[in-house]
Amino acid sequence: MNLIERAKNITLTPQTEWPVIAEESTTTASLYQHYIAPLSAIPVLASFIGMTLIGISLPLVGTIRTPILLGVTTLVLSFVLGLVAIYLISLIINALAPNFGGEKNPMQALKVTAYAFTPAWLAGILNIIPSLGMLGIIAAFYSFYVLYLGLPVLMKAPKEKAAAYTAVSVICSIVLMVVISTVVGAVGGASLYGAGALHSAQSEEAKGALGELEKMGKQMEDANKKMEAAKKSGDPQAEAKAAAEALGTVMGAGSQAEVVDKDKLKALFPDTIGGLKRSSLEGEKSAMGEFKISKADARYTDDNNHQIQVTVTDTGGSKMFGAMFAWGMMEQDKETDGGYEKMGKVNGRPTHERFQKDGSSGEYSLLVAGRFIVETHGQNVDMAAIKAASAAVGYDKLEAMKNDGAK
Structure with a gap:
């Protein structure tokens, strides 16, 4: 697999490239090493250059730049959590497959997730100029379309259910990315946390976070079973409730208490x-x-x-x-x-x-x-x-x- 050729083909001719991808044999390690890691590094490196080295010019204020230490910390955290996010999204797509007439296949789910992200990763180069970063939203929507084309091929979902499958997958993925963006934005000082150097990865907090990320994959499996049972019951309200519970699982709400009035x-x-x-x-x-x-x-x-x-x-x-x-x-x-x-x-x-x-x-x-x-x-x-x-x-x-x- 040539990275450049694959990135070009999945972006420009996804309809013909997905069948080729479906027949390829690969491993999680190989996919991460030769495709996911290199491409997912593009937007975070571009953001680092744009925000730390170039900066944003504001009228009457001048050029604002992120401090180097803070920029490096944000870069590393964004990159690592981005890699984790791809795997978690693939778990979601795999767990949802039977609900839309598809077949579970963890490797195919990881492939469809990784390759569908390609347009968004490539567009991440725009982050070098912070004012153009918002254009990446357009690329993100195109990635949704690429995913829509890939789900029937890799997850064997009927084409007539591909739109719904894509919509639910995207919603769950967006919620997950919001949670991750909260962490990264916190490091950038956007709200609660401010900036600093990472604490030891062996801390209890880090272990707890990783443990919760792993649990979410298992919880999605349980949520999927509930959705299957609700679907068989033929009760629309039960199906809606099960879908809401699945979304809550992604947010970590399965263990959430009712909030105080x-x-x-x-x-x-x-x-x-x-x-x-x-x-x-x-x-x-x-x-x-x-x-x-x-x-x-x-x-x-x-x-x-x-x-x-x-x-x-x-x-x-x-x-x-x-x-x-x-x-x-x-x-x-x-x-x-x-x-x-x-x-x-x-x-x-x-x-x-x-x-x-x-x-x-x-x-x-x-x-x-x-x-x-x-x-x-x-x-x-x-x-x-x-x-x-x-x-x-x-x-x-x-x-x-x-x-x-x-x-």
Whole structure:
């Protein structure tokens, strides 16, 4: 198999290339070594060059670049989790095959997954110019089409069911990629985690994450059996419920507790914090399949432009989410002329804090009881005030709710 020829053929002439692929004999190791790893490296390397070496130019701000250490860390994590994602998606496609008249075949499932990703991987070169990275979305949709053409050939699903098979596979895959992107985005400092060097791969958190990833494949098998039974029953509601449970399995929701009501979370916020009055209080509950979250958000201000925003999110203790969160947390103690960033654990809780020395902004975030994320952002206040606002919601109250809604 010539990598360049295969990549060109599966992208330009997938209809004729899939039958050739179906007849090829290969191994998981060979496919990863000679095709998946080289091509999946394209978008992450391009992103590293684009964000770290070239940067993004913003009006009135200048060029923003990701620090080298952070860029390398993000690159490695993106690459490794990307390899894991391909295998997990192949497990999903394999498990779903009988529900759409196909035949289970793990090797064929891995092949159809890997080769269908080719257009998206090749388009990843656009990430060298960050402003063009969004064009990769078009390539992603084309990859869906390539997958649609490949499923009937490799998984032997009837053509009339290929569209539904593709749709369900894509939905499950997107959900999985969202979870993985949360980890990578966390490393990039987009939300909770900040940046830093990876903790030892032998840590309990890493082992737990890998264990949950392995369990998901087995859980999909169980979910598949339920879907088969529901299909035989001829009950549309039972089929819909089984499909929702399968989606929940991908999200790690099989072990998720029912989330705490948003009003109960809103009740955690006091009227004032450190002389700042509460100016707004909101709550919401969201769901994707069986995966649910609820959160409450409060903002505190005064007349001198001191501001603090506190958000409490309940993930329901999803094991997959918790494992990913723990794996994404890293140990770091970094200080520059402008500020500092720390990451690690405080009283056993994964914690991240970042602060600008001029007091213009800061944040303090942590995971409580393995399910509640408390995020606190401050402007024109010191870190002591930010931490006090975080603690004001009552970590002990959250700990007391850790088993609420447990199934």
